[in-house]
Amino acid sequence: MADSRPDLQRRSDDTKRSSVRRAIRSELASDAPDERTNGGGAARRRAKSHAVVALHNVSLAFDEPVLEDVSFSVLPGETVAVVGESGTGKSTILKLMLRLLVPDSGQVCIDGQDITGLSFDEALAVRQKMGMVFQGAALFDSMTVFENVAYPVREHTDLSEEEIEQRVREKLQFVDLDPERVMEQFPAELSGGMRKRVGIARGMANNPELMLYDEPTSGLDPLTTNTITRLIAKLQRELHVTSVVVSHDMTSVSRMSSKIALLHDRHVVFFGTPEEIMAQDDPYIRDFIGAL
């Protein structure tokens, strides 16, 4: 007990801008390998080996603790939804998986590889296995839709222009967009739902094995929400992509996910299938799922 206290105080004593710093530092400080890679015994390593994503006792604090002792893992082909109230660090979990943030303690493993100690360039390589769909789609607004979807392909492959165009058309069609109509448009000219779909197309452009979605259905009307939910399910069904979805929309979550992790008060308070969460009788969980 006594030993952990200075640690806590250190966290809360962080200056106001340290949260930003941390985000920037993970981008700027390329050559700072961490020495916390070699924890865990053989048993844990075996358990890791078949999980696509695994978080082991992850703790993170900005001004105040955000996550404490968070552990869960995602098996191949699964769709795991991370749900919780706003501001409980759901999106932070995705940023940890992308190594845009580094945890204060604990491990984040992608394909059995601990990514917390990687250098900036190594992290860039790991990120290529992942496709991320951002909350506001985060399309590059200086580029056309075509350039946006083609961006990861150009960046990481040596495909010819025809092949790239082929790939972009294919991905746009997959997300139910008419390539002829949208390809030359700029993101600002698209509706919110279309932007989300272009975001998904860009995320899957390099055929990643892991897709991460940050609030894919927030701010959309019910019809578009359904479309996006179907799309994520289709991606999993047809391409067998492993997915992590961060959301607070329980309806769509229960329709597309195979497991749900409920975050509350910095901890994962529940991890299991949608059926199991419905059967819980903990008052908070009942409140959360009953709040629909």
Place this chain on the structure above:
Amino acid sequence: MTGNAIVGYGTGLAPLGRNRRPQQDSYHTARLPDLLTRFNESAKGKILTVQEYFSLAWKSLRFIFARPFYAQDLVQQMEEIGVKSLGIVLLTGLFTGMVLALQSSVQLRTFGATMYIGRLVSASMIRELGPVLAGLMVAGRVGSGIAAQLGSMRVTEQIDALNTLGTDPIKKLATPRVLAALLMLPVLTIINNVIGIIGGNVISTFVVRIPTSLYWRTVLQQIAADGFVFRYVPNDFVMGLTKPFVFGGLIAITACYFGLNTTGGTEGVGQATTRTVVTSSILILVVDYFLTQLLLSILSYG
């Protein structure tokens, strides 16, 4: 535990503020450690800022020589920073030259030395006003633009998206801007100088009434008067082109720093823009002084 406490104190993270027993300390001993802790923390914050600034500067400069090269972005930024700033640089240069000629004519008339207007205008433009004014104008126009653009990209998660897609944002966004500014600001300064001296020519011919040929002869005399580097490059040119080169880097790196570090939504973008313009303008004026002193001693003027 004792060891921990000492370590904590030394790093400014001591639990003094929180765990202090209220009545035991006198006023001063109670306040002083608090104050020290706060001072320590803010000082560390400042140093960290400087460190991150230089880290960004070093990286964006190093990436100039590292693959992949984003040539298209570079050309685009050179147009944005160079070509599109031409208008304001021409305008400010022209009027600065004109007002210089006008003011110095009044002053020189009292000594009956109005024929030296050309020398004054060319010396001031090439050595000081050309680089500084071009720098300030570009800081206002381009620096704010870069900060606003990168800030919006940070706020709308586009920077994170770049990272996620496997691109180093510094290499993709900062390096082309820094390189473009390094290349274009000297060019803008040369244009600024030329148009300023022409402005001086207009005023000296039509208002002060001294012959154009005399004006240009004094301009050239002044350039030759301060000595040469390698026999052919006038000292004034070396000084006048070192400065904008440095200023260009300062503006672009400052703008990228504040842009990439934006937080707090649209308001944060506004703050980043303001800070960029204020900081880079101050840096230009301060660095200008020290650079002048350095160059004066190196180039052996007089």
